[in-house]
């Protein structure tokens with residue numbers, strides 16, 4: 001029922017698995033980034049796959065599931081800390097059906113499936129967001145916060161507001177699939 | 189705000205007629221479809237306001253530990269592990285060692301690691317409060333709640349409460365026998381009679397209330413006694429009750445004299461007055477928000493406020509209030525989002541969405557926007573969302589069938605304020621500010637089939653420009669010819685694809701209309717039923733189920749009310765309205 005969301009065909013690269021990545025997004029260290037398929041990276045987004053754990057070989061820095069959206073101007077940066085005297089980055093894992101609103105900064109360790117993060121949020125380092133949780137627009141989640149499943153968090157610092165409905169999983173799944181279908185190219 | 193559809197839950201009201209949607213109080217009766225439940229037994233919609241709720245799991249929202257219900261009460265409903273709330277900003281506190289390791293790059297770091305030198309303390313990542321400020325340090329970084337137990341137990345209020353409990357102990361023991369007898373006496377009567385829903389509901393809730401009050405009585409003697417059982421016990425055992433007489437209880441001596449208690453900095457009094465007299469910064473007085481989450485009265489001084497253990501959360505089962513069948517039963521595991529039982533209305537009722545096609549971005553406007561340096565989201569922004577008086581607009585209703593059989597749908601827009609007798613005279617004086625026309629004949633919505641999941645199917649969405657051009661052209665058109673043409677085209681079934689049928693409607697807004705454009709829509713749908721014809725005994729408290737007897741296969745009709753909100757009516761200055 002919702003109208004299409006048009007994008008300029010020239011701006012986006014579509015991969016074999018249906019990922020749509022804006023040429024105006026900054027993808028640093030692409031070899032360390034996994035996109036699950038049908039995931040959209042909007043223009044102006046910055047994904048720091050280059051901030052990897054020190055040491056030789058290949059390492060997955062940021063993994064995103066299917067039907068995700070990294071909104072315009074979002075910054076995805078892996079969390080870091082000094083542990084036993086050694087500074088290191090840690091991987092960021094994001095599940096399926098995760099939408100992140102425009103201009104949010106994410107340094108989470110884990111984000112589950114069917115999670116909605118609003119616009120202009122800051123998700124602090126090592127945050128763990130469980131399945132079907134929701135972060136309202138303009139929320140500041142301090143580092144190390146745990147957001148339980150099916151919880152709505154809002155404010156600064158982000159705090160529990162209410163439990164989300166039992167059918168959240170279905171709603172978010174349908175919404176993210178629909179969003180991908182509505183995301184249509186326009187020739188110019 | 190985008191247009192919305194909400195569904196009515198009669199909440200066991202005798203008449204299933206919804207309240208007039210323009211009354212602010214009506215918002216309690218209308219809910220988004222995905223928050224509603226459906227009781228198959230009663231064949232009725234249920235909402236969060238009318239279901240009965242019971243806790244199935246307790247867990248800590250921070251460490252996610254599942255707390256056995258047996259220990260919940262002993263641990264005072266809060267996490268007994270390592271989870272504390274910042275007394276200043278209520279953020280979760282982190283345990284840090286005395287010397288956070290230096291990163292060497294000269295930047296300020298947030299200590300995360302728990303390895304390091306004792307003593308350990310609690311630190312807030314958000315406002316930088318730390319427990320050393322209030323003199324709380326730990327020898328080891330684990331079992332903090334146990335280490336803090338002495339602070340909690342030595343709080344004057346806590347000690348006073350323990351003393352009260354001790355004092356009432358004999359009374360409790362004397363009262364426990366008759367109260368348990370009388371509550372068991374209430375049980376035989378609580379058999380559910382399906383014929384009389386309201387009656388059984390009352391009995392059911394009264395036995396629950398009795399159980400709850402019995403539970404309360406164990407905790408807080410003399411408080412929360414359920415009156416009927418007391419009355420029964422006085423009449424039956426008048427002799428015994430003399431021992432329970434208030435006058436015969438020993439006089440309670442409080443631990444602290446109330447006139448001195450104020451010194452401790454708690455329940456107001458001279459100490460607080462002295463403090464307030466000397467206040468220099470407003471931040472040194474704790475805000476209400478900082479204090480009201482505490483179990484006891486706390487000091488007014490910000491620096492006196494202690495970290496609190498994090499209150500537990502719960503997962504809950506939900507039951508139909510009439511027949512007590514379970515509607516929602518979550519999996520035991522705290523972080524699982526699956527359910528053993530989940531009877532949600534979205535699996536029974538057609539999902540309805542509403543849209544105003546004149547607000548849709550057209551490929552042309554988007555193209556223009558995409559050419560500019562502004563972001564693509566700005567280009568896709570919905571234009572012209574306002575509704576103006578004296579205009580007519582077409583709208584689309586999309587009905588999606590969740591059932592595996594096709595449904596026959598009939599829509600109607602009953603005038604709800606005409607039936608409400610109380611405000612009838614008032615309403616008569618005012619002419620309806622707008623008129624709605626929707627298709628009134630029956631139409632079909634095809635069955636849901638897994639294959640139709642729009643997963644891979646892109647053809648289902650509008651991609652051709654014709655469609656937008658066609659509907660968009662009658663936007664704000666004052667040309668009479670254009671209007672009549674639009675009407676013929678826009679009211680009726682517009683499109684069918686998969687298990688969705690889109691119908692068009694039209695609204696004509698009067699010159700004087702203001703406020704939100706909301707109207708009630710009655711939805712009736714007929715579906716094939718495998719069940720035998722139900723006897724008319726179970727009045728579900730709202731939803732009418734009529735079995736049609738004439739034809740095979742068996743069909744059933746269900747009806748429900750919705751409120752359609754098309755948006756705000758905003759007067760246009762361009763109209764040259766004399767009073768605008």
Ligand SMILES: [Zn+2]
Pocket residue numbers: 197198199200233234235236237238239
């Ligand atoms: Zn209800």
Ligand SMILES: [Zn+2]
Pocket residue numbers: 248249250251252253267268269270271498
């Ligand atoms: Zn905990």
Ligand SMILES: [Zn+2]
Pocket residue numbers: 274275276277278279312313314315316317
């Ligand atoms: Zn704080």
Ligand SMILES: [Zn+2]
Pocket residue numbers: 227228229230231508509510511512513
């Ligand atoms: Zn029921």
